[in-house]
Amino acid sequence: MARIELRSIQKFFGAVQVLKDVNLTIEDGEFVVMLGQSGCGKTTTLRAIAGLETVSSGTISIDGREVQDLRAADRDIAFVFQSFSLYPHMTVYENIAFPLRAVGMSQDQREAAVREVAKVLGIERLLNRKPSALSGGDMQRVAIGRALVRRPKALLMDEPIGALDAKLREQMRAEIKRLHIARNSTSVYVTHDQIEAMSLADRIVVMHGGLLQQVGAPEEVYNRPANLFVAQFVGSPVMNVSGVAIEGGAGAAVLSFGQGAGIPVAGGHVGHIPGGKAVKLGIRPEAVLLRHEPGEGFVETTTTNVEPLGSHEIVDVRLGETTLRARVEPGFVADGQRVWVGLDPQRAHFFDGETGLALRRTA
Ligand SMILES: Nc1ncnc2c1ncn2[C@@H]1O[C@H](COP(=O)(O)OP(=O)(O)O)[C@@H](O)[C@H]1O
Ligand SMILES: [Mg+2]
Incomplete structure (x- = not known):
């Protein structure tokens, strides 16, 4: 678990500024959802927290320690991508166990850790299968399991269920929420789907054009929108x-x-x-x-x-x-x-x- 602080974050790709002075504190154990339309800078923010992307200026702190110059591997943060990124030649068990190889656990400890996350995610019966024999929802459950098995300080998810069909997304939404409550891990979740944001978040961060438009509890963002952009982005039909x-x-x-x-x-x-x-x-x-x-x-x-x-x-x-x-x-x-x-x-x-x-x- 961890408290994450972003201070005055700017990011340029060449001459194009995609993050403009982003300031955000994510509390220990909090579930924060970054919501905004495609291209507004959500993924770049998430990748910057994980260390998969450098920032042009500003500081990122985890539990009070500045990490913007640390490698991703030294930040102890796990990342789940939208695309199913499992190793195709490994079984589900091996996929989930993979991040534990470098940690120096005994075989017994590794097995206990894999079985524990598999149980939380309801995928114990799939442990011997290859990814090609899984449904889209199960693949993403495995990807989440692989991210969680090390018990990282924080879990970052970039549109993790965006590629699934509507019914499955609804089910996975509930599972991710349950999982968060069970693990109480600091979670940052990116989506362009306001219903996902409303249903999952402790706090929603509405983003537009590389700037945070409003940060607040779902009911606050819905009932007290800070500006016209937020007012019309959240709620269906549109305000x-x-x-x-x-x-x-x-x-x-x-x-x-x-x-x-x-x-x-x-x-x-x-x-x-x-x-x-x-x-x-x-x-x-x-x-x-x-x-x-x-x-x-x-x-x-x-x-x-x-x-x-x-x-x-x-x-x-x-x-x-x-x-x-x-x-x-x-x-x-x-x-x-x-x-x-x-x-x-x-x-x-x-x-x-x-x-x-x-x-x-x-x-
Ligand atoms: N590696 C990159 N090089 C150049 N431009 C990029 C790169 N990654 C993202 N961008 C641009 O930065 C902006 C924000 O992208 P991104 O953070 O992926 O937005 P989102 O996840 O909200 O859709 C977009 O205009 C995108 O085209
Ligand atoms: Mg994105």
Whole structure:
């Protein structure tokens, strides 16, 4: 187990800067997920921690000791890659035991260590097989077993289940979480899949363009996104974002969507927003409310699309220049029907129209 600290990390490949001042502390025993789209620098960060890549500047510490100049082999960190990287000519047992060769354990100790991880991973019955006789999920279980058998200080995983089909990914997600709880190893996990991030992480690190956008618990990243990028990257369907003008004063205000369409909200919900600023409203589909009849805070509109998804439906409604997507019960409304739309002001997010930074209530 280990505490990992990244301080002012920069990384250039030639003239291209792919990491721009990355600062992050990963606590001992924590499960941190780095989330971001392809090319944002996740793998480079992970490889830098492991020592598979050098950094251009900054420091990396493990348990207070600077390691940026140490070789990968001297950092005691294990790495699981997305591609199945098993030795094809060795059995599962030999693959898992391989990292123990250099450690100077007795045969008995090695066998006990291999059997223990195989048991945790549920692959004891596969120990005599060759990798070619394994399913994709089992290959990745073996790769994780090989990474864990030495009891490394930390386990780094780079999209370890990204190549598996959807059903298996769901199952493996649960297994990886269980494994983390059982081993309590410091884990850093990279993915572009927000559901994986939400379900696995103690804390999520949202990355974009070589910069950390937000670091926080899953519910914090979801409920209090620091900026528009995070707001729209996390959550499915995507958070509605619309330019709004805030009209009216302290008592009552109207969020104007243009073309005379506006939704009234109590002034307290927008009192923290400086006047005269270009503002974006962010509202998740579950906080867009639809009704079949008029009501206070609701305005009349027409549905323009209905997407049935089994457990719920996503309904599009037009409001001025904006289309808002709402999440409703199945069968709630048909396409082209009249409805009244309102917002849950407690779950409305406002962002600076220029910087994209969240405008937060201070109180
Ligand atoms: N060895 C390399 N040489 C040059 N550019 C690289 C190298 N490795 C990665 N990059 C570039 O660095 C950026 C970040 O890559 P990476 O860390 O792999 O992103 P991610 O894992 O988030 O998809 C990308 O633009 C990628 O093309
Ligand atoms: Mg990558």
